[in-house]
Amino acid sequence: MANYLLIESRDPFDSSDSQYFPELVQGISDRGNDTVLFLVQNGVLPVRKGSKYSEAMSRLIRNKIKVLADSFSLKERAISNLVEGVEIADMDRLLDLLLEPGTKAIWH
């Protein structure tokens, strides 16, 4: 078992492969790995309540996967009404996760 930190920077409305990223996150978690999804840049767009892609985030959270959203990216995009369960984080938190021993980080 390993720690996985998956960082999503892309907008699912712009990048069709972003729609597969939650499946990758779920698959890694299903194999027994500690898995965190960190959303940054346009990757935060699905956590706005009412977004077409918000259900994908809710599903991950229901399945006990930690979903974090970068506060700077949220503010830039006027996103304040978040999908339930999403945690607001910053780069300090990202660094702490990155530097956790044994963590594999993947930026998308």
Added chain:
Amino acid sequence: MASEKTLTIAIMDAPYESANSTSALRIINAALEKGHNVNVFAYEGAVNLTMKAQQPHPNPVKGTSVEQEQHPTTKDWVASLFKLASTKDVKLDWVNCGLCVDERGAGDWIEGPRRGGPKDFLDASMASDATLVIPTK
């Protein structure tokens, strides 16, 4: 106070093209602030981030001057990171890929970066506590 932890980060986007550059600089800044050492491998278009001759510009849409606009340049951001590393007494080792520099004629940098190659990234990565690669889209 230095943490004795080291982060290696590879970046590839040219300046002013993608939010990836801003995020990378934010991550490096946060790491230095926390007292970590940071190795940066600037590849492909990212070698342009440190070009000394970058100039801020006015905004013709808003009608603001250079001074009013306070347009940030990436070379100033990187220079401030080197200053922060010095203040925090930690290491910022910024390597610009030499072949990428030559292809782009982009060798006139601010003080701080050095010329290197992919081997530097491999060596840095193997000696680091964490490695993050931020690819282009």
